[in-house]
Amino acid sequence: xxxxxxxxxxxxxxxxxxxxxxxxxxxxxxxxxxxxxxxxxxxxxxxxxxxxxxxxxxxxxxxxxxxxxxxxxxxxxxxxxxxxxxxxxxxxxxxxxxxxxxxxxxxxxxxxxxxxxxxxxxxxxxxxxxxxxxxxxxxxxxxxxxxxxxxxxxxxx
Numbered sequence: 051x052x053x054x055x056x057x058x059x060x061x062x063x064x065x066x067x068x069x070x071x072x073x074x075x076x077x078x079x080x081x082x083x084x085x086x087x088x089x090x091x092x093x094x095x096x097x098x099x100x101x102x103x104x105x106x107x108x109x110x111x112x113x114x115x116x117x118x119x120x121x122x123x124x125x126x127x128x129x130x131x132x133x134x135x136x137x138x139x140x141x142x143x144x145x146x147x148x149x150x151x152x153x154x155x156x157x158x159x160x161x162x163x164x165x166x167x168x169x170x171x172x173x174x175x176x177x178x179x180x181x182x183x184x185x186x187x188x189x190x191x192x193x194x195x196x197x198x199x200x201x202x203x204x205x206x207x
Contacts, residue, residue, distance in 0.1 A: 129188035138183025151192025
């Protein structure tokens, strides 16, 4: 005897739909106050030791810092020739733009990704996924612009 499979039960309620843009963009009218203006001159990164120099407005924004907006943190990374600096954040990704200089970026392997190594020079742009901190080694005096979504990620914790 052949049995005919039973038809699935009819849905008793309508599906709920969620718009990804609402979850992924916490900065929208009525939810986030206007972002205050911040101005930093070139003297911020022109001289001094190797350092990460946050463009921090967290006090004005009333959020955990460093933050340049409620969702992003922008920084200059100054590295003297022959030196290294570790750049890491609890973020989904990090974008680096090489303002001047040359060097190498290394990101150690994780359980989900292989080790990454990439040379960089003035004008290059590279993006790293979440993971361990990037080690930036400068072959010559360098300034990089680094942006990540650490402040946004902090709101999920």
